[in-house]
Amino acid sequence: MVKPSPACREAILDIKPYVPGKPIEEVQRELGIKDVIKLASNENPLGPSPDAVMAIREAAEKIYLYPDGNCYYLKQALAAKLDVGEDQLIVGNGTDEILKLLGEAFVDPGDEVVVADPTFSEYEFAAQVMGGRVMKVPCRDFRLDLEAMAGAVSPRTRLIFVCNPNNPTGTIVSRDELDSFLDRVPPRILVVLDEAYYEYVTSPEYPDSLAYVRGGRPNVIVLRTFSKIYGLAGLRVGYGIAHPEIINSLNRVREPFNVNSLAQIAARAALDDEAHVGKSKEVNNEGKEFLYEQFRALGLKYVPTESNFIFVDIGRDSREVFKKMLAKGVIVRTGDIFGFTTFLRITIGTRRQNQRFIDVLREVLSEVP
C-alpha cells in the first residue's frame, strides 16, 4: 500500500477511523417514523436535573469567556462531597478524555495494558493511540476475572482497567476480590477503576474504592461521570480521583481548557440535586425488575445487572433484530461489537419505554426465527 502523504503514525493504523453515522433525527426522517426511543447509550431516561437545566439557561450569556481551566468550583464541590482533597481530583471532557490522558501519561510504545473482554472499548483506544499493546483477559460467567487479569501482568504492564460495574455485562467485582487483586498487582502499575455506573449499584458487596485513595494508595484511580445518572452526557464531564502524584501526571498532558463552562456549571447544580438522583435510582430498580420478569416470560437469558442496562441473550443474530427494532422506532445496542453476536445491551428506561421495548421485542422475535 502506498502511504498517503503526509502519512499518519504507523502505531495508529490499526485504529479504525470513526465511521460517521447519521443523527437520530435523520434516521427518523428517512424511515418515516416519529416516536423513537433510544435505549442504546445508557443515558438517564428522566433527563437531566432541572437544576442543571436552570443553571445552564442562567449562564448561557457568559459563554464568550474561556472556561475555568482548573474547574475550581466543581472540584471544590466534589472534594467536599467525596471527602477527598482538590489535589486528588481531575475533571475531563467526559471520562473518555481522562482515559486518553491515562494513555498519554503512562503508556509508551510497546507498553502493555490489561483489559477484560468484553469491556468498554475506549480503554483499548487509549492504549492504541500511544502505541501500547492491549492484553485482553476473557470474562468468566460475564464477570471480570481479576485473578486472570493479575496473571496477565508482565514487566511491560503499565495500566489495568477494571470496569466496575462492567460495560456491557453489568456485573461487579466485590470488595474482597478487589482487595486480593490489589495485593497482587505491583505498585508500579496503575489500576483504573472505572465506576461510570457507580450510583446504580445495589449490591452490598460493592467495594468502597475511594477508601483506597483516601488511604493514600498511589496506584489506583477511580473514574466517575456526570453522563449517566446525572443526565449530562451531552455536556461531557467525567472526573477522576487519585493520589496527587497521579493527578499531577495527568495534568501534564491535559489541555488547559478541556472542560466547557456550561458543563462545569451544570455538573455543580446536578451534584446537589439528590432528589433527582434518588428518583433515577428508583426508576432504574423498578425497570430492572420489570425487564427481568419480561425476559423470563420470553424465555430469554439475561445477566443480572448492577447498572442501568441489561445484557440479554436473544438467541438470534442481534444485527437483524436491531434493524427490525429500529424500523419500529426502538434503538438498542447490538452485542456483536462486544463479541456476543446473539446479545443485546438494553438501557433500562422509564416504565413506558420499557413496555414499548418489550412489545416491539416480542413482535420482532416472532418474525425472526
Add this chain to the structure above:
Amino acid sequence: MVKPSPACREAILDIKPYVPGKPIEEVQRELGIKDVIKLASNENPLGPSPDAVMAIREAAEKIYLYPDGNCYYLKQALAAKLDVGEDQLIVGNGTDEILKLLGEAFVDPGDEVVVADPTFSEYEFAAQVMGGRVMKVPCRDFRLDLEAMAGAVSPRTRLIFVCNPNNPTGTIVSRDELDSFLDRVPPRILVVLDEAYYEYVTSPEYPDSLAYVRGGRPNVIVLRTFSKIYGLAGLRVGYGIAHPEIINSLNRVREPFNVNSLAQIAARAALDDEAHVGKSKEVNNEGKEFLYEQFRALGLKYVPTESNFIFVDIGRDSREVFKKMLAKGVIVRTGDIFGFTTFLRITIGTRRQNQRFIDVLREVLSEVP
C-alpha cells in the same frame, strides 16, 4: 530523583504540569475589587451571538443525550459556508484539541515539529505529549520568518505550525510568502495554518488558505475557531479543513463524543449571525485605531495588528505592571511567557473597556519608573 510510583512517561517530564489559578471571581473577592475587565484572553467583548444564547436555552433540556459524534449538522453548515466537502472537516473540543490530535496522528517520539518564536504555546505542547522535538525559529520584526522555518526542515520534520495572524504578535504572512513557503516544504510534511483570528484580518495580502484545500493539496490543514469572533470560547469548538486523508488520520485518534452538544448547536446558530460578526469587526477596528493613538500619545511602541489583540512594549517589567493593573481591576497578558519581558498583549475591548484600560495603564506607568 526517585520516581513516583506509578511513574509517568519520561517524554512528558519536561511538560510543566498545569498550575491551577483561581477564577476571576475569587481574585475579585480577595482584592476587594468589583468591576473587573479582562483583556487577557482575546475573547469577543460583545459576547456571544444572541442567536447562540437562545439556541442553548432551547436545547438545554436535551443534555442527557450523548452529542452527535459526527457533528453532522454543524459540518453541513460549515461545508456549505466554506464551499468544502463534509469529509474535509473535523470539529474539536476547541482548536486546542485538534492541535493535540495532530500530534497524536503524526508525531512519533523523536520526530520534529517546527514552530515560530514567539507563537501560540499549544503547538509545542502537542509535540511534547508525543515525545516530539520542537524546533523554534525566531520571528523577524515580530513576523513569522517562513524562509527560516522552511530552512529548519529535516528528514524527521512532520509538522510545521504557521499561526496566521500570529499570537501574540498579531502579524500575518502574505499570500506570496505562503505560496513560496509551500513550494519549498516537502509534501510529506503537514503544514498547519492556524487561523484562529482569521475573521479580524483587514489586510488584502492575507492568503486565501482554503483555496489550497479546495485545490486538493494534501499537506495543508487550516484551523479556525468559534472561540474568538463568534464569542463561544466557553463552549470549546474549533474546526479543521483539510484533505479527506488528513481528516481520516485525525479521526483515528479522536474520541467519539469530543464536541459537546450545546457547543454544536450554538456554533450553528452563531455561524448564521452575520450581523454579530460584522458588528464585532467594526468594534475591533475602531478599538484598534483608538489604542494605536493612545499608545503613540504615551510614547509606547506597538506591533500593528491584524487580530483582536495588540502586542505593545511598555518598556518596564510586564509582571510588575500586570500586578498593579490587576489591583485596579484590569487584567492583561504579560509578554514574559512569550519571552518578551517588557511587553503586554492586550485584547481590544469595547470603547469603554479600552478607555478604562488606557486610564489605568497611564496611572500604573507613572508609578513604575
